[in-house]
Amino acid sequence: MKVLRRMGLALLVLVGAAALFVRYATPDTAPSEVVFLGGDIVTMGDPSVVEAMWIKDGRIEQLGSESAVREAAGSDAEIVSLDGATLMPGFIEPHTHPLATALLGSAIDVGGFTHDSRAQMMETLHEALGGFLPQPWIIAFGWDPIMIRNLAPPTLEELDELSPDKPLVILTQAMHEAFANSAALREAGITRDTPDPPGAAFGRDEHGELTGSVLEVNAVNYLLRALPALPPALTELMLRWTLADYARGGFTTIGVLGPVGRAEDPIGLLRGLGDDPHAPVRSVVYGLPSQLDLDEKPDTNHDTRFELRGVKFWMDGSPYTGGAAFAEPYADTELTREELHLKPGHMGPLNYELGAFIEELGRFHRAGYHVAVHTQGERAIERVLDAAEAVLKTDPWEDHRHRLEHNALITTEQIQRAKALGFELSFFTDHIYYYGDRLRELVGDRAERYMPVGTAFRAGHRATLHSDNPMTPIGPLRVMR
Incomplete structure (x- = not known):
């Protein structure tokens, strides 16, 4: 609630100040030459650890012994002692959503990281909604029926009681489901007659009336598109704060896999920050299909703080909403029946027919997008690999570097096939860290092969691991455990 009230004041006060802060809050100069010494400097090469490092104009000039590096750098370099600490290369976060993270920083926190029960979450909502809320929409974030046991979804009646007139949306931790009050549904143009989007659904009761539940990305986007955008200067300021959080977490490069979040021009905003020499991290962006112009090619300069490299699609949804397109039905358990409201035998949908995805993949593939x-x-x-095989047969590209993201139940055969087709794999291992104790309730014995990172490495993949922030917190060391 404190964050929400601060955000309310920010909306009134910071709009004018944000532009000034953005321009003047960072130093204009940094030492052109620096020598680091006095601790272990990890090189990730041979030798693996050295005593000193000389940096000139942002580039590593020399690594080696303290005496050799001091002699090479001369007297102009500033000396920085590590005081026994370790210096190492920055981490790369291959899959994250900084704009969504920035904007959700103003939301009411109802997450499982800070709450233990439904009663606590509802108390937080009541307390926050009783305060000063100048925002035209009220957003809460973090509802999590997997982390919080016996968490029944909020009913439309509860949501309308919490906020009778102002739109209220509660996003789940995975952001693949939302709960909206009547005002939000009305503003988003969602009625009982609105058809369900591909691979998604608007929850309805036995009489066909809306329940307020909005399932999966293509349906949640109805709500996100209706959200009023914040003033651009304020959005930029919040995004700068978030990028600084990644830097404090040890990241020097982040992969923005779909710039989701309400902003006038998400890619333009990220590009503008990348043009700033003080940007704390480098952003490699995979835009949404609707954000990209195929007449404009992806960036080929890899030596900048912003690079538009590819495009992001969703072939299925979240395991925690019933949206994952498993080969076998979800397990029939109390979790799936009573908390996720899945019928026995439920199979998650696919978002594209094979022919349609061959066409979509082919368009971006031929334009040079990863x-x-x-x-x-x-x-x-399987659907993606089938489409890729068809596209690569007619339009070969030896080093295309197309990617499969998350890969909860990818099989050994699919791992091998992906390798043969030149695909890279990135795994969302926080599923194990935060939700491992409940995976059997979702997929039964298949939990034994959930997120098979080791199998991918043994098959010769240079697989990556990611946190998909804001679904789970920034923290590279946790992800690699």
Whole structure:
């Protein structure tokens, strides 16, 4: 609630100040030459650890012994002692959503990281909604029926009681489901007659009336598109703060896999920050299909703080909403029946027919874009690989570096096939760290092969691991455990 009230004041006060802060809050100069010494300097090469490092104009000039580096650098370099600490290369976060993270920093926190029960979450909502809220929409974030046991979804009646007139939306931790009050549904143009989007649904009761539940990305986007955009200067300021959080977490490069979040021009905003020499991290962006112009090629200069490299698709949804397109039905358990409201035998949908995805993949492939696809279940992975095989047969590209993202239940055969087709794999291992104790309730014995990172490495993949922030917190060391 304190964050929300601060954000309310920010809306009134910071709009004018934000532009000044953005321009003047960072120093204009930094030492052109620096020598680091006095601790272990990890090189990730041979030798693996050295005593000193000389940096000139942002580039590593020399690594080696303290005496050799001091002699090479001369007297002009500033000396920085590590005082026994370790200096190492920065981490790369291959899959994250900084704009969404920035904007959700103003939301009411109802997450499982800070709450233990539904009662606590509802108390937080009541307390926050009783305060000063100048925002035209009220957003809460973090509802999590997997982390919080016996968490029944909020009803439309509860949501309308919390906020009778102002739109209220509660996003789940995975951001693949939302709960909206009547005002939000009305503003988004969602009625009982609105058809369900591909691979998604608007929750309805036995009489066909809306329940307020909005399932999966293509449906949640109805709500996100209706959200009023914040003033651009304020959005930029919040995004700068978020990029600084990644830097404090040890990252020097982040992969923005779909710039989701309400902003007038998300890619333009990220590009503008990348043009700033003081940007704390480098952003490699995979835009949404609707954000990209195929007449403009992806960036080929890899030596900048912004690079538009590819496009992001979703072939299926979240395992925690029933959206993952597994090869076999979800397990029939109390979690799936009573908390996720899945019927026995439920199978998550695919978002594209094969022919349609061959066409979409082919368009971006031929334009030179790297293609990243959200795939959790085996059927989703198979659909992407089938489409890629067809596209590569007619339009070969030896080093295309297309990607499969998350890969919860990818099989050994699919891992091998992906390798043969030149696909890269990135795994969302926080599923194990935060939700491992409940995976059997979702997929039964298949939990034994959930996120098979080791199998991918043994098959010769240079697989990556990611946190998909804001779904899980920034923290590279946790992700690599």
